Amino acid sequence: MTRPFSSVWSREPRRPKNAGLRREQIVTAAIALLDAEGLDALSMRKLGSKLGAGATSLYWHVANKDDLLELALDEIWALVEVPEPDIASWRAAATTFAYSMRATVLQHPWVATVAGQFPSVGPHAFALLERLRKTFVQAGFTGTDIYLAAGTLMSFVLGQVGPEISARKMADAGTDWTVDNVVASADQLAADYPELLADYRAVQYADRDTGYAVAFDFGLLCILDGLAARVPNPVRLPGEPAT
Template structure:
């Protein structure tokens, strides 16, 4: 692909696809150029460097989140919808968890999302710093729940494919289960139908925690 046929938008879309398959550590200009059928040097005509590209890709994904109107559905329904959508974004694009730990994330998409989040909690009755704290509490809860998906994706890439990787992963899980079985509550948890794997959480765990958190915020807003 010639340099003049490249656009920043095409590059960002390709970067998101590469990040989804290879993770943050797999993103580099050479791999991106190959995906775009272009020389890696041509990419630099549109983005400054890898860090710049990561921020652009992050904001592109963030800009696709929905922003429900708290006036139409009520603040709590809007807050739950935003949190669920955000959780879905993190689990679809687990590299975002790494990005938040290593980059200052900026851009219009994230700014619009953060602005709307504050408006939702202001609609609940929080004002000033309290609205900020409420939004941050929910965001942190979502991010913490998504960290497991990000860790699993990273581990899967690190182990690679094939029978050898499956065997090593199986041995690690077996050892974890053996240690957990020495503790009565963990042993009981492993014996339930909900525990399909050592790290598996019961169904509806995210929704349960979100409801509990919003219950607390609702009481505090009153």
């Protein structure tokens, strides 16, 4: 038996009982806790303690933890930048969005998990989607392809950032992710593939962050080139060169 769609945004917020705690304060504190300690650390009891209030007081404003995560996620979407299409080409706007989203998710790593678990139907999410819609309309996409293009770009960013976040967590937990250690492990585990190992040694960056940045650049260019190839009659701003 299927359940009807439910979201914190589809229900009217309850009015505060007094001049004390507000929902905005709760969401801000939740984001700070998520950033500092991660998704597993969030609980209504712990959040209430940080706010100097009981969990019962929080439940007056937020029905449950899922609602709280929806509210927190929407605040993060407000941080992602997309230029208005009348001041930037679609590729420039899409590039700005991709780098801004990457930086935002790396700054708030819990978003990589929450974004796939909850619907993004809050005001900031819709504002972001509208700017992406305008971007891909300017590119020349029509109909459903507008949203498929936007979804492809967002999926690329999340797909690239997810493994990077996992590697950073492992490094923070004490795992030796230095290049020398990784290469040494590969020598042992993939000894039957000498050509693959030779390539692996040749392409490893001494700085892991540089490697992630280069991989992101390469993938983003491939995504944008692929999207551009899907538009038979691209729309360009006055003076914008053909791609």
